[in-house]
Amino acid sequence: AQKVTQAQTEISVVEKEDVTLDCVYETRDTTYYLFWYKQPPSGELVFLIRRNSFDEQNEISGRYSWNFQKSTSSFNFTITASQVVDSAVYFCALSAYGGATNKLIFGTGTLLAVQP
Amino acid sequence: GAGVSQTPSNKVTEKGKYVELRCDPISGHTALYWYRQSLGQGPEFLIYFQGTGAADDSGLPNDRFFAVRPEGSVSTLKIQRTERGDSAVYLCASSLGMGGTETQYFGPGTRLLVL
Numbered sequence: 001a002q003k004v005t006q007a008q009t010e011i012s013v014v015e016k017e018d019v020t021l022d023c024v025y026e027t028r029d030t031t032y033y034l035f036w037y038k039q040p041p042s043g044e045l046v047f048l049i050r051r052n053s054f055d056e057q058n059e060i061s062g063r064y065s066w067n068f069q070k071s072t073s074s075f076n077f078t079i080t081a082s083q084v085v086d087s088a089v090y091f092c093a094l095s096a097y098g099g100a101t102n103k104l105i106f107g108t109g110t111l112l113a114v115q116p
Numbered sequence: 117g118a119g120v121s122q123t124p125s126n127k128v129t130e131k132g133k134y135v136e137l138r139c140d141p142i143s144g145h146t147a148l149y150w151y152r153q154s155l156g157q158g159p160e161f162l163i164y165f166q167g168t169g170a171a172d173d174s175g176l177p178n179d180r181f182f183a184v185r186p187e188g189s190v191s192t193l194k195i196q197r198t199e200r201g202d203s204a205v206y207l208c209a210s211s212l213g214m215g216g217t218e219t220q221y222f223g224p225g226t227r228l229l230v231l
Contacts, residue, residue, distance in 0.1 A: 004158075032217075033217040037222075042224070043205065043225050043227075044222060044223065044224045044225070045159070045207065045209075045222035047219055047220075047222075050219050052217075091158050091159075093158075095217045096217070101164050101171060101172035101174070102149070102164060102211065102217055102220070103149070103161035103164060103172060103175065104149075104151075104159070104161065104220060106158030106159050106160070107158050108156070108157055108158050109156075109158050
């Protein structure tokens with residue numbers, strides 16, 4: 001069975017602090033994709049990144065970086081120098097490759113509050 | 117270009133009533149997905165369309181839920197005999213539909229409240 005665990009329910013930081021959001025996944029598939037989405041108070045899910053299971057290189061995009069480690073089944077997300085606008089719920093998601101469905105399996109999300 | 121749009125943004129109904137929720141995907145996207153998000157939870161998959169056909173409806177909770185996409189563009193999620201437990205945000209997403217695992221782009225959702 002596929003499962004995504006985001007153990008951190010809520011995190012509160014002060015602006016300019018670095019923060020890491022954890023994501024641990026379970027799957028029996030050898031090929032799969034991992035995603036991060038941001039859900040601000042407006043409610044719309046905003047796509048941040050997609051990573052396939054064969055690409056373990058870390059990725060950096062501005063203040064955002066992602067650390068994918070197959071050995072620990074983790075795909076963690078770090079925000080450097082956090083800003084108030086980063087306040088949102090962040091979801092990690094997993095999808096099997098190919099097959100009849102492209103459904104995403106989401107974790108329960110981490111609410112990040114960045115205080116000024 | 118325009119993103120995924122959903123109407124209505126909010127819907128209040130009474131227990132036992134019928135509701136329809138509409139999703140308009142990104143132009144050119146042939147794959148369309150419905151998810152349901154309860155308070156404090158991540159979205160849960162309901163159904164996936166490739167073109168006009170439902171390729172995977174394994175997430176529909178029971179036969180009160182039904183979705184259509186007759187022309188391969190707009191989709192309607194239909195809920196019969198609504199129950200209080202159906203209260204949630206219903207999210208629609210679309211992707212290119214070229215095959216493989218694609219990035220899904222989400223709409224703003226419809227917040228359904230069943231009294």
